[in-house]
Amino acid sequence: MTFYEIDGVVPVCDPTSYVHPSADVIGDVIIGPGCYIGPSASLRADFGRIRIEAGSNVQDSCTVHVYPGADCVLGESSHVGHGAILHGCRLEPRVLVGMGSVVMDGARIGADSLIGAGSVVRAGFVAPPRSLxxxxxATVVRELDEAQLAWKSNGPGVYRQLAERSLASLREVTPLAAEEADRRRVSTDASVSRPLHEVRAEREAP
Known part of the structure; x- marks a missing residue:
């Protein structure tokens, strides 16, 4: 079971969003259209409200929680990497939270910003739009450059497509006993998305 009510409050999930069966969605959670909630993610709104806006993704083993009476909001096309923890914070649209990062109570991250992997954003921290x-x-190091913004803007779309693919084809199966000859690959390749360091190296090559 993925969805749980508490105090008579039932989660909301748009039918175009995908929530993995191993994720837990508890209480006052509102998931908008085209979202992806990954394996072992925990969205626990037993004290306050969690709102995941359209086109956002919360990846594997992430935790989203909130202190009593408050809201945690992930603005449209938020992109939350594996193992991140969000607690009572607000992400404006198109924020990328790097893997393993922690964003604490009352923090507000401006639109189109990027939080580097493993960062700890303290309570009440405010970052202006387009911040690195x-x-x-965590501190604001500088404004994101055009290359970073262009690379970052691709991620939410990849995960919206993953939500569609998962709704259409992800199912529990019995594994094969051996690899098949000419084994097929999944439907994505490097044309869909590439790591930022590869994109930069290619642009900077003489």
Whole structure:
């Protein structure tokens, strides 16, 4: 079971969104259209409200929680990497939270910003739009450049497609005993998305 009510409050999930069966969605959670919630993610709104806006993704083993009476909001096309923890914060649209990052109560991250992997964003921290936020404790290092913005803008679309693919074809199966000859690959390749360091190296090559 994935969805749980508490105090008579039932989660909301748009039918175009995909929530993995191993994820837990509890209480006052509102998931908008075209979202992807990954394996072992926990969205626990037993104290306050969690709102996941359209086209956002919350990836594997992420935790989203909120302190009593407050909201945690992931703005449209938020992109939350594996193992991140969001607690009572607000992400404006198109924010990327890097893998393993922690964003604490009352933090507000401006639109189109990027939080580097492993960063710890302290309570009450405010970042303006297009910020590169890195460190523990995190600071605003500079404004994102055009290459970073272009690369970052691709991620939410990849995960919206993954939500569609998962709704259409992801199912529990018995594994094969051996690899088939001419084994097929999944439907994505490097044309869909590439790591930023590869894109930069290609652009900077003489």
């Amino acid at each position: 936020v890195i460190g523990s404790p």
